[in-house]
Amino acid sequence: KQEVTQIPAALSVPEGENLVLNCSFTDSAIYNLQWFRQDPGKGLTSLLLIQSSQREQTSGRLNASLDKSSGRSTLYIAASQPGDSATYLCAVIMNDYKLSFGAGTTVTVRA
Amino acid sequence: GAVVSQHPSWVICKSGTSVKIECRSLDFQATTMFWYRQFPKQSLMLMATSNEGSKATYEQGVEKDKFLINHASLTLSTLTVTSAHPEDSSFYICSAPRTPVGNEQFFGPGTRLTVL
Numbered sequence: 001k002q003e004v005t006q007i008p009a010a011l012s013v014p015e016g017e018n019l020v021l022n023c024s025f026t027d028s029a030i031y032n033l034q035w036f037r038q039d040p041g042k043g044l045t046s047l048l049l050i051q052s053s054q055r056e057q058t059s060g061r062l063n064a065s066l067d068k069s070s071g072r073s074t075l076y077i078a079a080s081q082p083g084d085s086a087t088y089l090c091a092v093i094m095n096d097y098k099l100s101f102g103a104g105t106t107v108t109v110r111a
Numbered sequence: 112g113a114v115v116s117q118h119p120s121w122v123i124c125k126s127g128t129s130v131k132i133e134c135r136s137l138d139f140q141a142t143t144m145f146w147y148r149q150f151p152k153q154s155l156m157l158m159a160t161s162n163e164g165s166k167a168t169y170e171q172g173v174e175k176d177k178f179l180i181n182h183a184s185l186t187l188s189t190l191t192v193t194s195a196h197p198e199d200s201s202f203y204i205c206s207a208p209r210t211p212v213g214n215e216q217f218f219g220p221g222t223r224l225t226v227l
Contacts, residue, residue, distance in 0.1 A: 032215075034215065034216060036218075041202075041223070042220065042221065043117075043204055043218050043219055043220035043221040044155075044204065044206075044218040045218075046215060046216070046217065046218070049215045089154065089155070091155075091216075093216070096160075097143060097145075097208045097216070098145065098157055098160065099145070099155075099157065099206070099216060100157075101154040101155045101156075102154060103153065103154045104154055
């Protein structure tokens, strides 16, 4: 069974600092990996999708890396802003399209 | 990106009643949809896979007679919580992969169910 772990569980930084969020998974036979953002009481917003053959994916201030062999992915958020405060979820996608989620990292960016 | 909607966004019901939640893919066809449940301060847990034209498949520990899933068309899946009890109170979210464009998952906004 796929186990997804996210570290740290919570993170508080001053505005402008770069954020580093870690995700690890036990079964490296993944199809893809997807990072999401969730605001309190809301649904999920897809941030980045990394294909299993890719090493990284970038969108604006966001960059996600994937090391499939070691079962790790890292989400980098540059120059954080208060609007980045949310819970970030990592999910691995298996060949049957099922997602296994980590517990998330709750980020607070202080103005 | 693709759009998935859910209705209702929140519902409060009495214990023992049944509640139906709809999940629609608005701008693409989805032969497969997924239903997740999220308890407060916890991550999403997959409940079941909804398959258009066939029976849903349930994850271990999920009661199929309690959580009825019907995938009536290529754009609509429904989850009915039958004889709801307070412990069923949760945030229910559906998702759909848009294939063959890619298997990126698109999520609905979720439905908050509160059973009194």
